[in-house]
Amino acid sequence: MRKEGKASISKYGSSEENEDSNKINSALHDHSPTYEHVRNKKATVKSENNEQTSGRRLCASKDYDMYKDLLDSVLDETTEDGSHEEAKQLSEHKEGLPLKFRFEDETTTAVEQSEFELMVESLFDEMELCLTYGDMEFYGYQEVAKNTRNSADEEANQYARCCKGKHEVMEDDEIGLICKYCFHMELEAKHMMPPWAEKTYRGGDRRFFGADQSSVLDCLDMETGQNFAGSCNLRKGTIWDIKPGIRETMYEHQREGLEFLWKNLAGTTDLAQVKTAESRNIEGCIISHAPGTGKTRLTMVFIETYLNLFPDSRPLIIAPASMLLTWEEEFRKWDVKFPFHNLSSSEISGKENKMVLKRLPEGRCLDKKAVRTVKIYSWNKEQSILGMSYTLFESLAGKKSQNESLARILLEKPGLVVLDEGHIPRSRTSNIWNTLLKLKTKKRIILSGTPFQNNFKELFNILRIVRPAIAGVLAKERKFAEMFTCRGRSTRKRYRDVEDSRFSASVMETAIEGLKAAMAPFVHVHKGAILQQNLPGLRDCVVLLRPPELQKSLIQRIEGSKNSLKFDHKVALVSVHPYLFNDCHPTKQERSGVDQAALEACRLNPFEGIKTSFVMELVRLSALRDERVLIFSQYLGPLDLIQNHLKGVFGWAEGKQILKMEGKMGQKDRQNLINAFNDPRSEAKVLLASTKCCSEGINLVGASRVVLLDVVWNPSVERQAICRAYRLGQKKIVYTYHLMTSGTTEGDKYCRQAEKERLSELVFTSSSNEQCKYKNVDTCIEDGVLEDMVANVKLKDMFEKIIYQPKEKNLIETFSIAS
Structure with a gap:
């Protein structure tokens, strides 16, 4: 039988093929105990032959979707009972079964083997037959023959596990799946999916893929995922x-x-x-x-x-x-x-x-x-x-x-x-x-x-x-x-x-x-007691402001149309600055009876709006104290207008002293802006932020003054906005200002907030380790900036009422008196 094998090589193979085959046959005649050498040669010949065959069979296909194959491989790893396919395969390998490459209802097309391939396969069969008759017990030999005298303790322990059949498997392209310690072979290379295999997957239109794409998926499904192999060996303790x-x-x-x-x-x-x-x-x-x-x-x-x-x-x-x-x-x-x-x-x-x-x-x-x-x-x-x-x-x-x-x-x-x-x-x-x-x-x-x-x-x-x-x-x-x-x-x-x-x-x-x-x-x-214990403090207040005549007349005009679906939107804009009246009244009919010339003239004058006037003075005094201001609004119109006012009044530039964050900004740009605002070495003075997209999760501890331009129905939105600055990592006292314009419904909305927050406090009580009650403010903290503004002769008439600790008081009664 061996002579016939040599003759077939001489007849069909080249001189190089004859030489390799002779070496394999020689190893079979000798029945050498170093079977690993024979196995390596076997895999080498098979690999070289695969390369020659794949070179003939590969054909480039730009339509092949390798990324779909990756996604499908993720799904295929889970069986119907939820167990992972890899674990199931490894158990099958111990019984000599090959990895299963079945894709649902696929129909594989048999690849016709050449005479040379048939000859090599017959040699492999003969080799396995000789090993069986020789009763070499190869697997047992490899597991116990490994010399561990010079190995580390953990390696010695691993060899002990190998003797019990608990191997750590790795992939070798020439040999197959083997244990990295004792070289026990779980799966031979000949059973692994070759790169040139034709697959019809899930009934889709699959074709051969070219050399430029075939390398992407080669052996990916064969990875053992060694990081999954039990990262924590602890069995005692907590x-x-x-x-x-x-x-x-x-x-x-x-x-x-x-x-x-x-x-x-x-x-x-x-x-x-x-x-x-x-x-x-x-x-x-x-x-x-x-x-x-x-x-x-x-x-x-x-x-x-x-x-x-x-x-x-x-x-x-x-x-x-x-x-x-x-x-x-x-x-x-x-x-x-x-x-x-x-x-x-x-x-x-x-x-x-x-x-x-x-x-x-x-x-x-x-x-x-x-x-x-x-x-x-x-x-x-x-x-x-x-x-x-x-x-x-x-x-x-x-x-x-x-x-x-x-x-x-x-x-x-x-x-x-x-x-x-x-x-x-x-x-x-x-x-x-x-x-x-x-x-x-x-x-x-x-x-x-x-x-x-x-x-x-x-x-x-x-x-x-x-x-x-x-x-x-x-x-x-x-x-x-x-x-x-x-x-x-x-x-x-x-x-x-x-x-x-x-x-x-x-x-x-x-x-x-x-x-x-x-x-x-x-x-x-x-509830946040850790903030009170570790941060300098928080001073929270509501500031009720009196609007100038032009702004007051526009507010009264809006109040007469409370049935409008956009009523809250209109109140929020006009209570900031009168020019924003045009933003919420786009048609000429809605603007009829309003002095458009007067509105246009006041556009760049922040002191025509009560809230913009407050913001400009707050920013000026904060900059003198080297403090940064964070300004929140639900709408972009007020933020754009304040940005123009800051440029005109202080001569600041966008991107340097003035930063602006809104929803359409990309994630990377947003993070760079946050880093710049929190960096004490930057030139940033003011950050204008959209409440909707910037009031949750992000860290803005660079600010020590937080201004809320408008009132929202949801109390958690305002609390989240304040906690962008009042959070772990803050080094300064945080002052917050809820701005409201008298004569509007903003006071009623804030009362609704207080009621909702009261219900939240009733339902969600603190955990057992928190002994002190969470408070919104520290009554011992004085606000020098606000005091300076109230003491200013030119500004003191703008303040109607300042309320500290607002949500712990009877706000209904407070705003009733104020109005």
């Missing part, structure tokens, strides 16, 4: 032992919050019991810590420790787009060992899967689809964290998604989901809320300093995202919640009706206590 020393770097409320997260999402903090406790029916929880108290850091520590114990959990962080770069910087700042992939970024960070990065086309800019595919594949293949915005998540996983595979990955693959500023998806009619309900994982964390937004209905919607099962129980309390909810535009009469409600105090107390008791097991609250 979760604090996973990362020694981390406890000392956290505040007390963060430590309590970390243990709370582990108890809710893993069942316990005891490592010996985690595996059994984790198998129970676990659901999500809420971290309701005051804005600026370190929720991001707390969550990062939890994710890092959780990934060490559950390496295949694949965490997903969904956050407002403006906060993703903040997350990215925080992961870098605290040196988290697991990569963070920002899916909303269109750039490759370099932390993606190395095998994919090597095979990306050089010198070509990748589109968003390609970048996202690479990041998702990397997140699936290795221990890492995926981050994306709410808008992007809804677009890719919602009902309007154009990629079914990608939608399935985002909804099914994550083992842990974090919703930063989790109060954002609170409306039943929003697409993002309905998309989040489709998430398969029950392990969800909502981070929100202000979970109670407008009413109890929205609160129940938030609870349904994090704990669907409990939401139905809490819904029974709605009949009590209705007494706290005033529908329509708030008026003083409605508030009096609430006070004179037919519900008794005992009934209200019972309803509130029922809600608190139901939410206590999965809601951890910290």
